[in-house]
Amino acid sequence: MSAAERSEDGSSLPHRVLTDGPKPKHQQLREILEELCTTQLQPGDMLPGERVLEETYGVSRITVRRAIGDLVASGRLKRARGKGTFVAHAPLVSRLHLASFSAEMAAQNLVATSRILSSSRGAAPDEIAEFFGTERGTQHITLRRLRLGNNRPYAIDHGWYNAVYAPDLLENDVYNSVYAILDRVYTVPVTHAEQTVTAVAADEDTAKLLDVPTGAPLLRILRQSMSGEKPIEWCVSVYRTDRYSLKTMVTRSEDL
Structure with missing residues (x-):
């Protein structure tokens, strides 16, 4: 199974516990996803689905969407309507x-x-x-x-x-x-x-x-x-x- 295939079902996600504290959970999740994009996924690979991220890290859909939205805004991820979210190509x-x-x-x-x-x-x-x-x-x-x-x-x-x-x-x-x-x-x-x-x-x-x-x-x-x-x-x-x-x-x- 490739890294991209493993990422879709969440099996390659870094094992972390998100905690309440000075750093908001959406920021903690964003850092985890950045690490995933850097160490395991290649440009064009699909990110795990929102439900997988919710269940893996015990966070709400709102938290997941904010973390992904921040990475889309920064150019790290790219959304494709009806297909999912993918690692963006660095220009x-x-x-x-x-x-x-x-x-x-x-x-x-x-x-x-x-x-x-x-x-x-x-x-x-x-x-x-x-x-x-x-x-x-x-x-x-x-x-x-x-x-x-x-x-x-x-x-x-x-x-x-x-x-x-x-x-x-x-x-x-x-x-x-x-x-x-x-x-x-x-x-x-x-x-x-x-x-x-x-x-x-x-x-x-x-x-x-x-x-x-x-x-x-x-x-x-x-x-x-x-x-x-x-x-x-x-x-x-x-x-x-x-x-x-x-x-x-x-x-x-x-x-x-």
Whole structure:
């Protein structure tokens, strides 16, 4: 029996006695459930039912619902109507510094992998050819990948790479970090980039790949990357909003 299956019938619940005292029982139960989520359950696993929690810890339905509600509000748990309460996926947090998807995942102790959806060499769209500084119809390299963290879909990257500087890019292990390949093999490390973030709705194909409903909100990030003065990458990525968030610090402008 898996940890998730054991949790549904309560057999894996930590053995604790909730007592009357300065710490309210709903807070004691919340701490127990946090421990369960951290030590035994994985993101996506179901929490034991309310009745199981009531009987195991001798508390009221109100106490159980308040403890669970606190964890839902904090993002630790997620309710699915008609199905139950589940351990939420921790979102990948990007602080808008320049890093590859693989590096961002590793920084948060997640294992990054990729599934190549398409790869080819062909004429880049005019806007991309202009960014690369090449003539219309020039052959460049395109790579579309499904990006996974701990085998769960996080994003889809559709990148174009300047064949002037990385002519045989696809002959390398592009399942892993393309940025590392650009640096190590072609000595054109990405040094800076301009990013534009917008919100889009998932179309049918994207929804299937990311395992979200059609029309679900996604983050779309356009990244135009440079290596010094050399234009290297034009990449559009779409991210699941429940598994990816952007965080940045803003300061007051002197002219305010």
